Amino acid sequence: PQSLHHRRTHNLLLIARLLSLRDGVSPFTLLLDSLSQSARPLLREYIRRQQSDTRIIFISFETAVAPEGVSVFIKARGKELVSLQREIGGAVGRGGTRTLLILDNLNTLSTTHPQSLTLFLSSLLAPGMVLLGVYHLDQPVPSFSSSPSSSQTGPQPLTLLRYLSTTLLTTHSLPHVLLRKRHKDVSL
Template sequence: MAPINRHDRQRAVLLINKIISSRDEYNFPSFTLLLDTVSQSSKPVIKEILHRAKESGKVKIILLSFETSQRKVPLLSSLWDADDETVQAYKLSVEAWQAEVKAAISRIKKGSRAILLVDSLNEFCKAAGSKVPQVLLSWAAPSVRIIGTCHTDVPLHESPKQNPYMVSAFATLKYISTTTFTCRSLSQTLEELEAQSYSRAKPAFGLDEGVEGVLQTLGSDRTEGMVVEMEHKRKSGNVVSETYVFPRRSTIDQGKIVTLSEYLELHHISLVSTAPGSAAAEGGDLGSTMHLGLTEQQRRDREGVVLPHFDAQKGEGGEGGRILYDMGAEDDFDEEEDEI
C-alpha cells in the first residue's frame, strides 16, 4: 500500500483505541450507541471498553438492566467491584428506576469516573416513550460515559398516540450519540464482500433469510472476532467513519484492533479493490458489473483515429465545412447518395 494509506490506517487505529479506552470520553458528556443483531452481539465491544476502563483507573459501573435478571452479569463478573451498582429496571416503574440511576450517579466519588451501561435501549425507549432524549441528557455529565445497546432486529416501541410527525426513537438515538458502533459478523461480512467482488447478489443471513425457524445463520458470533463499523462525531461536528475488526482477546491477535482493509491483507484475502488509485476508483468501472475501462492497446488505437471533420479544417477553402469521406472496400457505392 502507498505510504498515505499506511498513515490513514495508523490514524484510524489510534482513533478507535482512543475511543475504546475512554481517553477523551470523560472530558465532555458522551453517549456511545451500540447496534447489534442476533447474528452478532455487542457484548465483546462492551467487555473491551469496560476492561480498558478498569485497567486505566478507578471506574464505577452502573448497570441499568432491562433484560438481565442476574445481579452479577456473566459478562461483567470478572470486572465487578464492590462500588459497582445494578439498577433492575425490569422490576421497577419508570419513575423508580430513573430515581435510582440519579442516586447512583450522585454516589460517584469525587475525582472518579463512571460508565452507565444500558443493556437494552429497546426496552428503555418503550418505557421512556417520547422523553428518551430528555432522560438520557439528564444523566449526562463530564464524569459519566453512557453506553447503550440497541437490537436493530427488534422493532423499537412506538406509542400509538405519538405524533406521526415526530422523529423515530432510533433516529433520535443516532442523532444524540457521539459514537455509533454497528456490530456485524466477521464471516458473514467476508461472504458479502466476496459476493460483491464477483457481482453476485448479496447473501441473506438469519431473520433476513425468511426461512421458518431460522434465527441464526452458521458463522454468527464466531470466536475469531467481529466487524465493527464506527461513526464518530468530533467536537467540530465532522463525522469520522471507518470499519474495524475486533479480534477476541483469547485469539493470537490478543485483542489488537485493525482496520478491515488491513485484516484482509494480513490474512491474504483478495477482493476487488475500490481504494483510491484502483481502476474502479479512477472511473474505469464506476460500480458497473461490466468492465468499461480500456486496455493500453485500445487507448493507443483510439488516439490514432483521425475523425472525418478534422480533414475539413485543413484550410482548403470554399468547402463550407464539408465532411470529406474516403470510401473503404467494404462500402456499398450509391450514386444517388453521392450526388447529395
C-alpha cells in the first residue's frame, strides 16, 4: 500500500511537471494517439497550463482553427520544408522567452519528407524550446521500400520518432482500458 501510494504520487508529480514544462523536463515529447482516443484533450491541457511568459507556436497540418491560448498559428499543409522552417524561425524570433512548439500531425512529415525528418526536428530544438508532436498510430504509413529515393536500410519514421523523443505519451480510451482489465481479470 505504501509503495503504491508513493508510485501514484510520483506519477502525478511527473505528469504535472511535463504538462507545465517545469525545469525543462523534456525537450521533445511525442504523443501517440489513435481513433479511439485523440491527443487533442492533452494538447489543450498543455496549452492551458502554460504561463503567460511562454510563447506557444502551433504548427498545423490538420487543425483548421487556432486553439485558444496559442500565440502563433502556422498553417503547414502543402508548404515546402524550407519555407516552413523559415516561417517557424520567424515566429520563434530572438529572446529568452520559453517557447512551446506544437506539431499537430507528424504523420504528414513522416510520409512527405521521411529522409529530412530528423534534420527538420533537430533544427527546431534550441535552449528554452520545447517540442510537442502528435503521431496518429491508426493512420496508414506508405511502404518506403517501393520508393526508389528512399533508403532501404533506414528505420521507419515512427521508430525514429520514438528514438528521438525524450518523453513518450500514448493516449488510451478509458472504456477500452477498463474492458481490457476486466477481460484480463476474468481470464486469471
